Amino acid sequence: MKILKFLLFAASVVSLTASCISNERIIYLQETDESIPLYTEGELVPNSTEEYYLQYNDVVDINIKTTSPELNEIFGIAGDESVRMNMAQGAQNGGDIFFINGYTVDENGQVELPLLGEIDLLGLTTKQAQSKIESQLRAYVNEEDFFVRVRLGGVRFSALGEFNRSGNFTILQNRISIFQAIAHAGDMTTTAKRNEVVLIRQYPEGTKSFRINLNDKRIVESEFYFIRPNDLLYAEPMKIRELGTGVNFVQTFQLAVTTLSAVLLVLNAIR
Numbered sequence: 526m527k528i529l530k531f532l533l534f535a536a537s538v539v540s541l542t543a544s545c546i547s548n549e550r551i552i553y554l555q556e557t558d559e560s561i562p563l564y565t566e567g568e569l570v571p572n573s574t575e576e577y578y579l580q581y582n583d584v585v586d587i588n589i590k591t592t593s594p595e596l597n598e599i600f601g602i603a604g605d606e607s608v609r610m611n612m613a614q615g616a617q618n619g620g621d622i623f624f625i626n627g628y629t630v631d632e633n634g635q636v637e638l639p640l641l642g643e644i645d646l647l648g649l650t651t652k653q654a655q656s657k658i659e660s661q662l663r664a665y666v667n668e669e670d671f672f673v674r675v676r677l678g679g680v681r682f683s684a685l686g687e688f689n690r691s692g693n694f695t696i697l698q699n700r701i702s703i704f705q706a707i708a709h710a711g712d713m714t715t716t717a718k719r720n721e722v723v724l725i726r727q728y729p730e731g732t733k734s735f736r737i738n739l740n741d742k743r744i745v746e747s748e749f750y751f752i753r754p755n756d757l758l759y760a761e762p763m764k765i766r767e768l769g770t771g772v773n774f775v776q777t778f779q780l781a782v783t784t785l786s787a788v789l790l791v792l793n794a795i796r
Contacts, residue, residue: 576650577650577651577677577753577754578648578649578650578729579630579634579646579647579648579649579650579651579654580630580647580727580728580729580753580754580755581630581631581632581634581647581727581729582629582630582727582754582755583629583630583677583678583754583755584627584628584629584630584677584678584679584681584754585627585628585629585630585636585646585651585654585675585676585677585678586626586627586628586674586675586676586677586678587627587628587636587638587658587673587674587675588672588673588674588675589638589658589662589671589672589673590671590672591666591670591671591672592666592670592671593666593670596640596665596666599639599640600638600639600640601639627678630646630647633645633647634646634647634648635647638658640665641658641661641662644657644658644661647729648729651675651676651677652675654675655673655674655675658673658675659671659673676699677699677754679695679696679697679698679754680695680696680698680699680700680701680706680752680753680754681693681694681695681754681755682694682696682706682752682754682755682756682757682758683756683757683758684706684707684709684710684757684758684759684760685757685758685759685760686717686759686760686761686762687713687714687716687717687718687760687761687762688707688710688711688712688713688714688717688758688760689710689711689712689713689714690710690711691710692710694706694709694710696709700751701751701752702750702751702752703724703737703739703744703749703750703751703752703758704739706752706756706758707758710758713760714760714762716762716763717760717761717762717763718760718761718762718763719738719739719740719760720738720739720740720741721736721737721738721761722736722737722738722739722758722759722760723735723736723737723758723759723760723761724736724737724749724752724756724757724758724759725756725757725759726753726755726756726757727755735749737749
């Protein structure tokens with residue numbers, strides 16, 4: 526009986542010791558051994574930079590400027606500095622200025638512009654969309670008298686499951702990596718399956734889901750390194766959460782003490 530108790534105690538100590546993380550592994554800017562290299566350089570991996578084609582529900586920022594004040598008024602160009610300042614302030618406060626001032630690609634793949642009417646942009650790049658709008662604008666203005674710019678109105682995505690801050694997000698950039706998106710959602714929880722993150726992506730012909738291994742460095746070479754507008758990320762929990770085992774030192778210690786106490790009580794009862 527004493528040997529069994531000793532073995533149980535030794536196993537608990539080994540388990541707890543293995544779970545400890547020393548301060549030396551988490552404190553920045555320490556005095557370290559100069560014989561240890563400051564950094565190691567990895568290989569350069571080229572990014573996948575495929576063109577993005579506009580999809581349903583995308584929000585595009587279409588900026589049209591002409592030499593005609595009447596046309597500028599029709600296209601709703603904000604010449605007032607106070608209006609631009611209010612838009613910038615709205616962005617800083619977390620507002621989606623492009624959703625309010627941009628154009629959404631509807632279920633028919635079209636956007637409706639003042640004077641020009643409905644224009645089909647589905648499946649076009651922003652450059653192709655710009656050229657298409659310019660060609661229709663030439664019916665009203667000489668080519669040298671107008672300027673057209675088309676860009677994505679930010680990247681909208683959703684993060685669900687084992688994220689510290691799940692929800693819908695909009696990042697006002699043309700392109701973000703999947704790790705930037707995860708950081709925007711507060712990173713994943715300790716129990717998230719990083720080797721099986723589900724990504725649901727929409728295509729013109731429908732929706733497709735993928736399981737992505739974020740532990741594999743080849744992710745930077747893949748088409749999933751940069752997320753697309755309307756992507757959905759879902760992080761599933763590990764089995765450790767379902768089993769209820771500890772995920773840090775305190776939880777592991779409490780579990781080990783409770784288990785050891787229960788085993789000793791049972792052994793004492795049947796002795």
